[in-house]
Amino acid sequence: MRRASLLLLLPLIVAGVLYALCAPLLEAVTRQRIDANLQRVDARLLDDGRLHVLLCGTAAALPDPDRAGPCTAVLAGGQFILIDAGPGSWRVLDGLNLPLSRLSSVLITHLHSDHIGELGEAIEQSWIAGRKQPLDVYGPPGIEDVLQGFAQVYAHDVGYRVAHHGETYMPGAAAPARAHPLAPPQGTQAQRVFSAGDLEVSVFAVDHAPVDHAYGYRIRYRGRTVVISGDTRPAESVRVNARNADLLLHEALSTRFTERAVQRAAALGQARTAKLAHDVGDYHTTPLQAAQLAQAAGVKELVLTHIFPPLPNALARHLFLEGTREVYSGKLLLGEDGMRFDLSPQE
Ligand SMILES: [Zn+2]
Numbered sequence: 043m044r045r046a047s048l049l050l051l052l053p054l055i056v057a058g059v060l061y062a063l064c065a066p067l068l069e070a071v072t073r074q075r076i077d078a079n080l081q082r083v084d085a086r087l088l089d090d091g092r093l094h095v096l097l098c099g100t101a102a103a104l105p106d107p108d109r110a111g112p113c114t115a116v117l118a119g120g121q122f123i124l125i126d127a128g129p130g131s132w133r134v135l136d137g138l139n140l141p142l143s144r145l146s147s148v149l150i151t152h153l154h155s156d157h158i159g160e161l162g163e164a165i166e167q168s169w170i171a172g173r174k175q176p177l178d179v180y181g182p183p184g185i186e187d188v189l190q191g192f193a194q195v196y197a198h199d200v201g202y203r204v205a206h207h208g209e210t211y212m213p214g215a216a217a218p219a220r221a222h223p224l225a226p227p228q229g230t231q232a233q234r235v236f237s238a239g240d241l242e243v244s245v246f247a248v249d250h251a252p253v254d255h256a257y258g259y260r261i262r263y264r265g266r267t268v269v270i271s272g273d274t275r276p277a278e279s280v281r282v283n284a285r286n287a288d289l290l291l292h293e294a295l296s297t298r299f300t301e302r303a304v305q306r307a308a309a310l311g312q313a314r315t316a317k318l319a320h321d322v323g324d325y326h327t328t329p330l331q332a333a334q335l336a337q338a339a340g341v342k343e344l345v346l347t348h349i350f351p352p353l354p355n356a357l358a359r360h361l362f363l364e365g366t367r368e369v370y371s372g373k374l375l376l377g378e379d380g381m382r383f384d385l386s387p388q389e
């Protein structure tokens with residue numbers, strides 16, 4: 043009987059001894075993880091004299107398991123700018139260990155949902171992270187309606203957080219976004235949006251009809267130029283404004299895939315899907331067209347983004363890029379979430 047009790051107790055004794063040995067180790071690991079998380083933000087990219095571009099979302103409108111919705115981050119000269127805030131992009135941004143409390147402005151290319159779906163979170167989360175003044179958001183006419191809507195959606199949340207943490211730590215006056223509707227630029231010429239020190243941001247019109255106002259942006263800093271096409275058919279304005287650019291982020295949709303989808307949907311009796319798949323192909327740019335445009339503009343590096351359809355394997359990626367390297371002699375990359383480009387000054 044006594045022997046049986048001892049046998050029953052043995053596992054408990056062993057577990058107790060193991061816990062006693064492991065507890066300090068667990069405590070050390072926990073402390074190390076918490077400290078690493080508290081110290082992970084790297085603000086050096088803001089002010090190291092270079093122009094930094096990070097991809098925080100490279101998908102198009104349909105959910106893609108490997109990519110967040112359209113989002114690009116630019117950090118230079120003390121400015122932290124987001125171009126578009128597609129669904130899922132805040133999680134990618136957070137994983138890049140950027141100084142999110144220093145987000146200074148957002149440039150919206152157009153008001154399709156895949157470009158503004160996470161704008162509310164960008165406004166709210168940057169405030170929670172410690173943003174100290176209202177966030178400037180630039181975009182086409184209508185951006186003021188979008189911001190008004192998000193302000194209404196988040197009003198209760200803002201109130202709860204101010205009440206919980208107090209105005210000192212969570213100032214309500216810093217929570218909102220300020221709308222800056224940009225008048226449609228005429229022709230192919232870019233118009234200045236703002237400049238801050240050596241950093242200059244310009245906007246130009248692109249062709250995404252029936253979207254009435256769709257924009258691309260050009261950012262210059264210390265002799266370097268980055269151009270973001272936004273959503274567009276092949277556009278002369280992109281070619282003009284990306285002339286000799288160091289980096290062109292151009293949207294890309296493969297009609298090779300969408301046309302096949304149209305055929306298969308029709309064959310399967312899915313008329314509505316066939317119609318939508320056909321429509322989506324008529325106001326974007328194919329990878330080959332983007333490569334031809336980059337070559338004509340003398341762009342030094344082309345990064346394809348706003349990737350459609352999702353590319354789940356190497357064969358799909360190969361077919362997506364097929365022919366591009368024959369028409370473009372610069373460096374060409376298929377954009378991936380988390381990619382980063384660091385451009386040193388060239389003055
Ligand atoms: Zn889009």
Ligand SMILES: [Zn+2]
Pocket residue numbers: 152154250253273
């Ligand atoms: Zn669009």
